[in-house]
Amino acid sequence: MKVGVLALQGAFNLHIQALERLDVEATEVKSPENLNSVEALIIPGGESTTMSFLIESSGIFDALRKSSDNGMPILGTCAGMILLSSKIIDGRSDQKHLSLIDIETRRNGYGRQIDSFESDLSIEGFDGSFRGVFIRAPLVEKVGSKVEVLSQVNGRPVMCKQGSVLVTSFHPELADDDRIHAEFLEMLSKS
Amino acid sequence: MDEFNHDTGTRLVKRGLAEMLKGGVIMDVVDSDQAKIAEDSGATAVMALERVPADIRRDGGVARMSDPEMIEEIKNAVTIPVMAKARIGHFAEAQILQSIGVDYIDESEVLTPADEAHHIDKWKFDAPFVCGATNLGEALRRISEGACLIRSKGEAGTGNIVEAVRHLRSILGDIAKISQADSAELFDWAKRLQAPLPLVQEVSQTAELPVPIFCAGGIATPADASLVMQLGAQAVFVGSGIFKSEDPAPRARAIVEATTNYLDPSIIAKVSRKLGEPMTGIEMDSIETRLAERGW
Numbered sequence: 001m002k003v004g005v006l007a008l009q010g011a012f013n014l015h016i017q018a019l020e021r022l023d024v025e026a027t028e029v030k031s032p033e034n035l036n037s038v039e040a041l042i043i044p045g046g047e048s049t050t051m052s053f054l055i056e057s058s059g060i061f062d063a064l065r066k067s068s069d070n071g072m073p074i075l076g077t078c079a080g081m082i083l084l085s086s087k088i089i090d091g092r093s094d095q096k097h098l099s100l101i102d103i104e105t106r107r108n109g110y111g112r113q114i115d116s117f118e119s120d121l122s123i124e125g126f127d128g129s130f131r132g133v134f135i136r137a138p139l140v141e142k143v144g145s146k147v148e149v150l151s152q153v154n155g156r157p158v159m160c161k162q163g164s165v166l167v168t169s170f171h172p173e174l175a176d177d178d179r180i181h182a183e184f185l186e187m188l189s190k191s
Numbered sequence: 192m193d194e195f196n197h198d199t200g201t202r203l204v205k206r207g208l209a210e211m212l213k214g215g216v217i218m219d220v221v222d223s224d225q226a227k228i229a230e231d232s233g234a235t236a237v238m239a240l241e242r243v244p245a246d247i248r249r250d251g252g253v254a255r256m257s258d259p260e261m262i263e264e265i266k267n268a269v270t271i272p273v274m275a276k277a278r279i280g281h282f283a284e285a286q287i288l289q290s291i292g293v294d295y296i297d298e299s300e301v302l303t304p305a306d307e308a309h310h311i312d313k314w315k316f317d318a319p320f321v322c323g324a325t326n327l328g329e330a331l332r333r334i335s336e337g338a339c340l341i342r343s344k345g346e347a348g349t350g351n352i353v354e355a356v357r358h359l360r361s362i363l364g365d366i367a368k369i370s371q372a373d374s375a376e377l378f379d380w381a382k383r384l385q386a387p388l389p390l391v392q393e394v395s396q397t398a399e400l401p402v403p404i405f406c407a408g409g410i411a412t413p414a415d416a417s418l419v420m421q422l423g424a425q426a427v428f429v430g431s432g433i434f435k436s437e438d439p440a441p442r443a444r445a446i447v448e449a450t451t452n453y454l455d456p457s458i459i460a461k462v463s464r465k466l467g468e469p470m471t472g473i474e475m476d477s478i479e480t481r482l483a484e485r486g487w
Contacts, residue, residue, distance in 0.1 A: 007214070007451075008214070008451050009213070009214040009235060009450075009451060010211055010213060010214060010215070011211055012213075012214070013213070014210060030451065030452065045210075045211050046211050046212075046213070046214070046215065046235065047211065047215060047271055047272075049230060049270065050215055050234070050271075053232075053444075053447070054233065054447070054451055057448065058451075079211070090270060091270065092230065092231070092270065107270055108270060112272075112292045112294055113208055113272060113294035113295070113318065113319065114199070114289065114292055114318055115199060116199065116204045116208065117198060117201075117204060118197060118198045118201055118203060118204060119195065119196060119197040119198070120196065133204060134204075135204060135207045135211060136211075153195060153197075174203060174207050174210065
């Protein structure tokens with residue numbers, strides 16, 4: 001089992017470290033060829049405008065949509081959630097998004113860095129709370145009927161799943177708690 | 192935001208943003224048009240300032256925090272994080288920057304220092320701080336004061352990478368040595384570096400700085416970005432190098448691509464073609480004011 005982490009920009013190393021703590025082979029994905037060698041993909045936090053520019057220039061955009069059509073499990077955190085969503089509000093007008101989960105996200109919907117926060121989340125299926133770290137986080141404005149909402153903050157979804165795609169508006173890779181990564185690997189073993 | 196149980200301004204939240212900026216390019220901009228060009232070219236953040244370092248160097252005089260109005264305009268023009276500079280030790284400028292919602296404060300030697308002995312107590316702020324360093328001792332002193340991100344100082348506004356390379360090699364070289372040192376030697380390291388012992392012990396154990404380290408000062412080409420990333424920088428700041436060049440947008444995009452693909456010379460060769468003239472550089476021996484010597 002080999003899991004890729006999109007390594008164009010952002011906190012990809014922290015995801016690789018989380019996967020390694022769970023004894024999974026993890027590798028950086030910077031090209032369509034890299035993507036073909038992995039069974040699942042994590043799209044990390046970072047700047048979504050930067051990543052959407054690089055995901056296209058690297059040729060990964062088209063390759064990733066094809067892999068997802070073939071059922072590849074994908075986890076997107078923060079900027080990763082934005083890139084996977086079906087509509088981006090307050091993004092750049094030409095910002096690329098993959099439309100692999102039926103949610104609308106508002107960039108920086110929780111405010112600027114000064115409003116970034118930590119909060120204890122209750123997540124469906126988890127015993128005990130999970131420390132969610134929200135950094136200039138996207139706000140989920142709308143979810144489609146096929147989307148499962150697994151956690152909410154203040155009445156707004158912060159963790160959602162549709163088929164093989166799992167997204168969080170917070171950063172599980174910053175939390176020192178690998179349960180969300182373990183959950184994602186569980187999805188992979190079932191797929 | 193409505194009321195719910197949450198904590199802002201925590202160490203994790205402040206250091207977390209630096210993690211999100213890794214592998215990216217932070218660009219100096221002087222107005223909202225430049226800020227938009229930077230965002231469209233893939234910058235992860237912009238540094239809002241009235242004059243880029245090359246112009247500060249040329250003009251001389253006292254360089255201060257930028258006009259809050261100008262910073263607001265840039266904030267409103269882009270969706271990416273906006274950083275701004277306060278003078279070393281000038282906590283009142285930093286308070287102003289925090290109050291207008293700047294995402295990262297750079298306590299910067301590019302501006303004229305306000306205090307000859309003290310840097311800002313950065314723990315007092317909810318906004319995160321980045322500080323420059325020329326060596327490991329300086330980096331650890333800044334971290335002990337609450338900096339969440341360290342950058343090499345380089346020699347800003349010169350378009351000459353030599354000083355940034357010296358600083359990176361010094362910081363990362365000493366980290367490598369400390370990680371090999373035995374516990375008794377760490378007391379001497381702390382003394383020599385003039386840095387707090389607990390931080391020296393932490394570096395020895397983890398073999399890395401407790402916060403991310405980026406490169407700043409003198410980056411002018413995609414190859415410069417690749418060089419410093421290969422030396423161990425985790426992202427790059429480009430000051431005068433973009434908007435003092437002949438054709439800023441393509442150069443900005445090329446430096447973004449080079450920072451991501453820093454290990455692939457064929458990609459860097461591709462993006463380096465036909466970029467026009469880079470900024471004119473300055474030889475170190477010919478400069479009068481060494482900005483890197485500011486701060487202690």
